[in-house]
Amino acid sequence: MLSSIVTSKTRIKLLLKFFSHNNTGYLRALAKEFDESTNSVRVELNRLTDAGLLETVDEGRLKVYKANEGHPFFSEIRNMVSKFFGLEELMEKIVRRMGAVDKAYIIGEYAMGNDTGEIEILLIGKNLDLQYLEFLKNKTYEKLQRKVIVHIQEDELEEVKGIMIFGS
Structure with missing residues (x-):
């Protein structure tokens, strides 16, 4: 279902991670978890952040990502992810x-x-x-x-x- 709407497999993994629960993550850990290159994960993180779907918090030298609960589509994306599962x-x-x-x-x-x-x-x-x-x-x-x-x-x-x- 999601793969017909979202063509990037890395973006789908990120949406599932951040919108299924109140998960957080940083670049290297996400790349390791998804078994993807840091560059492909970085590109998708930047796209989702630029779209306002993700927000970041600086924790020391790490940039931690999480779903933006204030985004107008937060509930809809969370419902889609729930249905996907x-x-x-x-x-x-x-x-x-x-x-x-x-x-x-x-x-x-x-x-x-x-x-x-x-x-x-x-x-x-x-x-x-x-x-x-x-x-x-x-x-x-x-x-x-x-x-x-x-x-x-x-x-x-x-x-x-x-x-x-x-x-x-």
């Missing part, structure tokens, strides 16, 4: 088809902005369709190449450290 669709399917889901949270490292390859989900509800849940977990792995770990609680916890909340 398929998380919104996954959570909607869980809430709609799992049974009596009261709330669904994305928790853990992914909710804190660290993409470790695992997505942890907390479901609050009773009599959930566990067979369908296994099906969704497998499909999500096939599509996103991320393992889904699901925790189920019958009653709401006092404190949940999740960023994205779905459900009623």
